[in-house]
Amino acid sequence: MKLSYRSKITLLAILTVIIPVFLIQIMSVLLQNRIANSAGRELLNVAEDNITQITKDIYSICQAADEMMKVRNDVSVKLLREKIMERGGASISTEMVNWQAKNQFTNQVSTITIPKLLIGGVWLGQNSDMNIPTPIVDKVREISGGTVTIFQRIDNEGNMIRIATTVPNDNNNRAIGTFIPAKDSNNVVNPVISKVLSGQRYEGIAFVVNDWYDTIYEPLKDKNGNIIGMLYGGERINSIKSLKNAIMNIKVGQNGYTFVLGTIPPHKGTYIISHKGTRDGDNIYNETTNSGVRIAQKMLDDGMKLEGNDTKIFRYTWKNPGDTVFKDKIASISYYEPWGWIIGASTYEDDYLETKNKVQEIIQDLQFKLILGVGFTLILVLIIATIISRKMAQPLNFIAEVAFKISDGYLGESKLMIQNYKSKNKLVNIKDNVKDESIRLMLSFEKMILKLEDLIRKVQSSGITVTQTVTQINASAKQLEGTISEQASLSSQVSASSLTIAETSQKIADKTEDLNQMALDTNEIARGGLIKLEDMKYSLDNMVSSSSGIYEKLDIIKKRTNNINNIVTAITKVANQTNLLSLNASIEAERAGEAGGGFAIVAREIRRLADQTSIAALDIEKLIEEMQKAVSEGTEFIISYTDENKNSVLKVTMIIQEIKDLIQRIGDLPQEVGELKLGMDSQSESATQISNSMGQLTNATQQTRDSIFGFNDAARSLKIAIENLSIEIQKFHIQENN
């Protein structure tokens, strides 16, 4: 990753914050469902426990109510029997009476004629009006509060008809004339009848007229012990409002409720107690869940197998009238056998799942807040990381900049940059072992620059020295080259000259014969010249002596003119004095005023005279000067003329001597010419040898020149290399003041 140092630090900080948070987030998402599920499960468990407990409570309530009713029924039956006994017991009359007998199960009415049953010899009549008192039964009801009935046996089969009762029928009349058939339509023996006919007491619930009652039935015997009827004391279960309300009003969860289903035909699967009593009497035996299970049937089948207050849990879907959809339900049931009640407490799973949803919501809220917190922390971290990274990166960036400067060669500038940076950040007196690595790096950079500068300075100075040396070498090489070239050309010339000399020598040698003859002729001419020269010398001697006389006379003239000069000076001085005098005279005349007028004129005249004298003196002076000049020139001329004459005499004397020598030598010439010829021959030979040697020397020189060319090239390349080095070095700008 090509990221800046700063970005990396910032990224690191951000990752440090984000990664744990990200992990926490993942964990929380993973755990969310688990927590929610387990919470849901726990809640359902709680719900189960709750409904189980409720079921058990209802069971206990029923049990308590049952026992209470039993006590009351027992009292009712005992009171009834006592009252009958008080009146003299029951007996069958011979008188017949008609009854509109109504089967309490089938509601079939048939007219039967049976003998009157007498209590203490009195017929109780056929009173169906609640407002008209019926003896004995009304009295017992007054005392015990329960319902009581006196049955008369209709036939041998054991059908029992109510002849006196406090049990109301649907019209709230006394339900006399209704009978309990000994066998129902399915030919099943009625448990109450069979029990009573066998002379035993029946305890339990029984369908009385039109409803279920907690009952006690006892046989009614005549004096002979024949069962002529039976006594009933009972309590309509539903009549205990508090029980029904107590069961109905038990709250199960949020929307749950309790219910009681009947198990005894014809009320098998019928609501005895329903939710808020709305469905009391509805038969749900065949109602199904959404998957088609007859759940009421199942509850009844399984529930009736339960013993005591054992409970059983059912899960199913259910739809009450008014509900649009099936809802998941959980129900606990127990079976109160004495009444044949399936007691149930049910609740909707949704009620508990709501809590689960709430847990889920709380977790999501937590996640959201976590993200918010992370966002805030992230911003904080970003700010802090930015500040820290800037602080960390700033010196590094600065060092990078310095490094760029160094690479560009601006050493001095980079040094200044570091010094400025140090003074700006108060790092001037900082030590090398400072903890901040970037500052340490910077210090080492500073040291490096100093050393680099030193090195470059040394290289530069060395470069200059080498360049100078190379330039000198170059110049020397060029000079040498020139010299060698010159030498070569000279050698060539020498060689050529030698050849010429050789040739010339040969020619000279050849011409010496002619020379010999010419020498003899010359000798003759020279002798003639000598005589003439001697005459000339004599004349010249005479001229010298006469010019000496002229010189002496000119000298005398010179001395005389000097005397004249002195006189002129004297005249001048006198004229000057006169002038001075006249000036003073003028002053005096002026001072004398008008009286001095004539005197002034005299003074002026004197002054004019003096001036004229001066002018005359000046003229004389000029003339004398010219004369002196002429005399001097004459003297000089005579001196030089005399000198020249003397010189000429000397020269002529010398020439005479030379001519004499010449004549002598010319005389010797023929012999010398012979020697010369021999010398010339040998010279010619030597010259040829020299020419040869010179040829060799030229070759050698040529080679030397080539070598020098090579050397020159090498020196030039060295110079170029040094110049390149110096250019490279010049790229490094070091500070001058150091």
Place this chain on the structure above:
Amino acid sequence: MTLLPFDIENNCYALEINDIIEIIPLVKIEDIIYANKYLSGLINYRGQLIPIIDLKYFLFQKKSKFLLSTRIIIYCHLLQTIGIIIEDLTDTIELDSRQLISDSEKLSGSNYIKAYYVDEEKTTKIINVANIINTIYNNK
């Protein structure tokens, strides 16, 4: 009136004759140590020591040449007697004082020029010796 004309560095100057006591030839001048350079020295004038000023040096900072025509003018101003060395002093000029042009009219600004005298050939400046003497004595 009578003027004493003379040339210094090709300029024509002149002195009024009035306060001049005498003109004497150049005599031996005694040096004065540490004196101003225009003060050439002292001379014995009739038994009296008087200071000698070199006018050329005073005006042009050049020493006068010692020629025959170089003379000393003995000058008396307000009882102060001094000598003035002047080169080439050989003539006099006679003129009417009305021919002079006062310096104040031409405003040369110099204290040492008293008046101008103009003829057909040249302009002669008349030196104010009194001011020169004053300057010298004040400088002392």
